[in-house]
Amino acid sequence: MPTKTETLMARGKAFLGSEYAILCGAMSWVSERNLVSAISNAGGFGVIACGAMTPELLDAEIEATKALTSKPFGVNLITMHPKLFELIEVCHKHGVTHVVLAGGIPPKGSVEAIKAFGAKVLVFAPTLALAKKLLRSGADALVIEGSEAGGHIGPVSTSVLAQEFLPALAEDHLVFVAGGIGRGEAIASYLEMGAAGVQLGTRFAAAAESIAHPDFKKAFFRAAAREAVASVQVDPRLPVIPVRALKNKGTEEFTAKQREVAAKLDAGEVDMHDAQLLIERYWAGALRRAVIDGDVENGSLMAGQSVGMVSKEEPVADIMASLIAECEAALNKR
Incomplete structure (x- = not known):
């Protein structure tokens, strides 16, 4: 019989093709072949951060990631990248299954260009009206990210976004919740509210498989x-x-x-x-x-x-196992 976590993650898992509906946030320089493959191999869904990469660099990164995992992973593209359509073509060449468009409203034709080769499109939206518009215009899933997140952020907290978006969208659409998630209990709450899954970045940035410099990781452990x-x-x-x-x-x-x-x-x-x-x-x-x-x-x-919850370097598989165990324990207590 499936666990409660598996039951609540079922839609997200089916969409991503992974064991758990846990995405790794795309962090420039951090979310590269090593961390991405480790996350996918541990049952999550790794996402390459293309950031400012050239099409040639992205091509090599996808190739290298494929050599390290046979599990599904995605690519995050920044909408204002001057070579966005060339990057989409690189994803097409490699048969990338999921593309995340971040950093602004997707330019005209970009969603269609990705869907044309059969990939799924995930988008971010700061308002409910924009979310509905993007989903109507072809996006397959939505990530709502609260201001607690690291890197580029919007002005509204995760808990408020979840209360606003999930009741309105979760029944008919796939919504992943991100921002400030550091433990499984929080994952349980968002799943119960209707989220298809969650996205974490900070918890994974200082993982053993992350190529981040030891001093970068130490700064996380102290903070x-x-x-x-x-x-x-x-x-x-x-x-x-x-x-x-x-x-x-x-x-x-x-x-x-x-x-x-x-x-x-x-x-x-x-x-x-x-x-x-x-x-x-x-x-x-x-x-x-x-x-x-x-x-x-x-x-x-x-x-x-959530950096306050990162206290030591752990393998990705251990982080994933503890998140799932905490989530399941919380759901069983209900």
Whole structure:
């Protein structure tokens, strides 16, 4: 007989083709072949973070991930990437089964281009009206991500989004809940509310299989929830999506970077689209400094508020097993 967790995850599992309806959030530089394959091999659903990769780099990353797992995994593409349609073509070439479109409203034709080769499309939506519109226009599933998450965030908390979206959408659509999830008890609650599954990033970022620098991981182990803070917007004319990261010198450097880009905008040296791309490139570089080089002072330590629940380096399989055990225990107590 299936467990209560399996029963509540059934729709999500069938959609993803994985043992558990647990997605790994796409974290630039972190969600690469090693972590993605480890998550899929442990029964979850790994997602490659394409971020600022070129089509050639994504091609190599998918190839390398396939060599490490025979289980399904997805690819996360940023909607403002200048070569989005070429990246979609790379996914097509490799027969990628699931593509996550993140970072904005999918440009015209992108959802259709992905569905044309039989892949499923997952999208993010900050409002219910936009969620309904995206689902009507062909998206197969939705991820709602609260402001507790790490990296780029929206303004509303996970618990509020879940109460707003799940009663309205969960019966007819697949909705995955993300942001601030660190234990199985929270997973149980969202599943009971109608979620098809959940997405976690921070819990997995410091896993044994993550290639993140040891100093990056140590910063996670030391941090409390309140140290994962959202970036401040300097100029209202420069709509920068806030980013949640551990407070350090890099946090202050970003404030200076925004002033610099705003000045270029004023001087007419860049337009709004280019200004936003400059900010995105800044994040990619700052994140790389922290994750790859271990510069935890000046780099960007993107982390969700669940970082307070990350206290040691564990194999992905152990993290997955404890999340499922906690979820099942919570459901059995009901």
